[in-house]
Every structure is written in C-alpha cells, then in structure tokens.
C-alpha cells in the first residue's frame with residue numbers, strides 16, 4: 001500500500017535491520033528497541049489490524065513467531081522472558097497502521113517495559129460476567 005512505512009520496508013524502499021523473511025512475513029528490529037532485540041513480525045500482505053486477518057493469514061503469521069522467539073532466546077541467553085504484543089487501533093497504542101506483532105525480550109523486572117492489567121476481580125457479579133461472556137459468545141462466527 002502506498003505511503004505505508006512497513007510496506008516500504010518490506011519492499012526494501014527504506015532500510016531496516018532484517019531478522020527473517022519468507023514469502024509470508026518480514027521480521028526486523030523495532031527502531032525504538034524497548035529492550036535489546038525488540039522485534040516486529042509483519043505480514044507481507046498489507047492489513048491494517050487484527051480485524052482484517054482471515055484464518056490463513058493469522059496462521060501464516062503466528063506459525064512463524066515461535067522460531068523467531070527461539071532465535072531471540074538463543075541470541076541472548078541472558079533473556080529471561082518474552083512479551084508478545086499486538087496493538088490494534090490508536091486507543092490501544094497502534095501507531096503504524098500495517099499490522100505487526102511485537103516480540104519484546106525481557107531481561108529483568110527493571111527493564112524499560114511494563115504491562116499493567118488492572119485487577120478488578122471484585123467489581124463484577126457472576127451474573128454480569130455471564131452476561132458479558134454470552135454477549136461475546138453469540139458473535140463468534
């Protein structure tokens with residue numbers, strides 16, 4: 001797609017620190033390196049976000065992630081964990097609108113990365129929880 005920075009990277013129109021490429025995905029270092037080895041895995045097909053994936057594309061992308069994760073682990077034996085993240089839409093911190101998966105190696109509790117899930121276990125009744133689950137369930141197609 002025209003004017004898409006990740007399409008341009010895939011097409012070698014702008015440089016990147018490539019890690020892996022095949023017919024389906026392109027993986028390269030995130031320029032901002034939240035931690036050492038922070039990698040983006042990008043489908044070669046331009047899709048904006050997760051809502052545009054079909055099952056085949058999702059399988060193509062996610063099938064390749066474990067071997068890239070293992071490559072990070074082998075490259076950096078001091079790595080103690082890995083966060084895998086996919087941001088969708090601006091509110092959820094998406095800033096490049098060509099879908100991508102972040103692999104963020106973790107080295108210590110004090111590295112420059114955190115995710116905060118609020119704990120609200122006591123704020124919804126079992127009936128509310130069931131209603132939420134039912135509402136979603138009937139939309140899974």
Ligand code: AMP
Nearest residue numbers: 005016029030031032087093094095096
């Ligand atoms: P997100 O905020 O989830 O959309 O992530 C977009 C990521 O793309 C950010 O972490 C940026 O640092 C990264 N990024 C933007 N431009 C480039 C580029 N030219 N090369 C590598 N990474 C980039």
Ligand code: ZN
Nearest residue numbers: 004007046098
């Ligand atoms: Zn694109």
